[in-house]
Amino acid sequence: MKWPRAMKAGRSMSDRRIKIAPSILSADFADFGREIRAIEEQGADWVHVDVMDGHFVPNLTFGPMAVKAFRPHVKTLMDVHLMIAPVDPYIEAYAEAGADILTAHVEAGPHIHRTLQAIKSAGMKAGVALNPGTPAEALEHVLDLADLVCVMTVNPGFGGQKYIDMTAKVRRLREMIGARDVLIEIDGGMDPKTAPGMAEAGADVLVAGSAVFRGGSVEKPEVYGQNMRAIRAAVA
Ligand code: DX5
Ligand code: ZN
Secondary structure (H helix, E strand, O other): OOOOHHHHOOOOOOOOOOEEEEEHHHOOOOOHHHHHHHHHHOOOOOEEEEEEEOOOOOOEOOOHHHHHHHHHHOOOOEEEEEEOOOOHHHHHHHHHOOOOEEEEEHHHOOOHHHHHHHHHHOOOEEEEEEOOOOOHHHHOOOOOOOOEEEEEOOOOOOOOOOOOOOHHHHHHHHHHHOOOOOEEEEEOOOOOOOHHHHHHHOOOEEEEOHHHHOOOOOOOOHHHHHHHHHHHHHHO
16 A cells, blocks of 8 residues: 555654644635645644535535645645545545545445455555444444544534533544554544543544634634644643
């Protein structure tokens, strides 16, 4: 399998320090290039891109053409979270768009096993996401195929929603993953108050939209840095 470009530059996907992946769903939609550069310069580990189809979730965001336009601005890893159904017809398009990690929801169709295989054969890291109502056990037979498990701590579709506690699920997944090289990512409502519990339960990556972009802008990028440092300090 091809390793994402950022790993070639010496940044491993799985070094154990907790990672922050700002969701550009909370960025200025008229200025993605500068927003991406600003969050990376301020210390973002990955860039999280939320793809929504108005069908699997009640909101619409980015198609492959938009994601391809983001690509040259991303120097770290582009972490693409698909909230779409079906998934399989679009895997190749998101690979061509330059996704490093492509995450599909287990609820998005009957064949998550095939979907994860297809993501890996397209040369990307494969992620699998769980809605708050879906148990950890839904992943029992696909953990060997996954590089990342995304635990949703809101119902997907919108930024800025209230955190739903999934501590028990994260603990359970940590046990199920065992010695496998699979990262746990938490997505939704992460801020300096909610992040520590998730870090303690075993999270590796925290997605944060509103808590990173709040109060900042490309003119005031230092606020993004302060917001990220506040989350890091809370989980340290
Ligand atoms: C929700 C998305 C999240 C969301 C996170 O459907 O998957 O990535 O944008 O935003 P906050 O951090 O504002 O909850
Ligand atoms: Zn997301």
